[in-house]
Amino acid sequence: AQTVTQSQPEMSVQEAETVTLSCTYDTSESDYYLFWYKQPPSRQMILVIRQEAYKQQNATENRFSVNFQKAAKSFSLKISDSQLGDAAMYFCAYRGGNQFYFGTGTSLTVIP
């Protein structure tokens, strides 16, 4: 069964600094998708970034980038130049077929 593990329940970062959120997953599939979602206090789930497993190049979206290590089944999110608006719960997710599997989340605090 596919599982997604986020080992950091809480993280904090100084404004304008960089923070990395960790995620590992378990799968026997070779083709799949990985995502990071952000859930601010409004609780709306917002897609931050996606990675297709067959692509070796790490995805980047403005200040957000991932470090995708397929062999290690690791998918970390790096947030550069952190802003107050980045404060939220972040969920790592794996897609296999029609199903999505989510980690338990990392609560990110941004310190002014």
Add this chain to the structure above:
Amino acid sequence: SQTIHQWPATLVQPVGSPLSLECTVEGTSNPNLYWYRQAAGRGLQLLFYSVGIGQISSEVPQNLSASRPQDRQFILSSKKLLLSDSGFYLCAWSVGQLGEQYFGPGTRLTVT
């Protein structure tokens, strides 16, 4: 563009009362539809997903049920609510077996 609607946004119901939450998607055809529940400060628990009209897969045994009477409509129901049904309910959609999942704004359910 695609949009997803959920209602009501907030609901307070007594134990033993029925429940009906509705989710509709606009701007896409034959979406995969999902119901998740999220307890406060916790991750997402997949309750049901549907790949087509009348096709419902249940992931967790509980007193909830789901129906998909139309292509872009997904309904979550209960005949008798339990205190443990309290939580934040999210509807989501995706297309095919590629790409990400998009979420509705959610319904906050409190069972008293």
